Amino acid sequence: MSLFITFEGIDGSGKSTQARLLAASLDARLTREPGGSPGAEEIRRLLVQGDAARWSAETEILLFTAARRDHLERTILPALRAGEVVVCDRFADSTRVYQGTRGTDGAGLRAKVDMLHAAMIGIEPDLTFIIDTDPATALARGQARGGAEDRFESLGLAFQQALRTGFLALAADHPDRLCVIDGNRPPEVIAQEVAQRARAALSGGSDGRT
C-alpha cells in the first residue's frame, strides 16, 4: 500500500535522523526537500546557501514551489503510483511555517503560499510528523554540525522559537494529519514511537494520526 509520510520541525530538531530511521524500518523511498530530484537539488543550493537576505520572502516561495513541483512530478508521484511508501524530509508545511514567519507580512505570505500550493502542488501527505524539539537545543545541534547549509539557522534563536510556535499552531489546525512528537529524547526512543504510528497508519488504523 502506498503512503506519503513527511517529517517537519525547526532546524536541527532531528527530522533527517528520524526520516532515515523510519525509511529503513519500512523499506520506504527516502527523499527530501528542497530537492529530491536532480532539478530540485539544483534549486536547493540557491535556497539553503548564502546570505539570509539573498532572496525576498516572496521570491523564496516561488523557488520552493518550483523545486517542489519538480520533486512531485519526477520522484514522489511516480513512487506513490508504483505502490511505494514515500518518506520525505520536509514538505509543504515547512513553506507554510517558514515563509509565514518571515518578513513583516506573515499572514499575507501564508495566503500566497496556500494559493501557489493549490495551483501547483495540490496534494497533502497522508501523515506528517512534527519533531518538536527545544529551539535552543536544536539550534546548538545544527550549528555544531557546521556546513554551508545554514541560511535559515543564521536567522537566530528568536526565529527558531517563532517557527516552533508556527508548527504547533499548524498541528492544532490539522490534527488528523499532523502528529507532534517530543524530540527531546534519544533518537531511538523517538524512532520507536514514530514507527509505531506509521505502521498503524499503513494498516489503516486511525491511531496513526492522533
Ligand SMILES: Nc1ncnc2c1ncn2[C@@H]1O[C@H](COP(=O)(O)OP(=O)(O)OP(=O)(O)O)[C@@H](O)[C@H]1O
Ligand atoms: N534525539 C536526538 N538527540 C540528540 N541528538 C540528536 C537527536 N536527533 C538528532 N540528533 C543530532 O542532532 C543533529 C541534527 O539532527 P538532524 O540532522 O536529524 O536534524 P534536522 O532536523 O534534519 O536538521 P536540519 O533542519 O538542519 O536539516 C545531528 O548531528 C544529529 O545526529
Ligand SMILES: [Mg+2]
Ligand atoms: Mg535535516
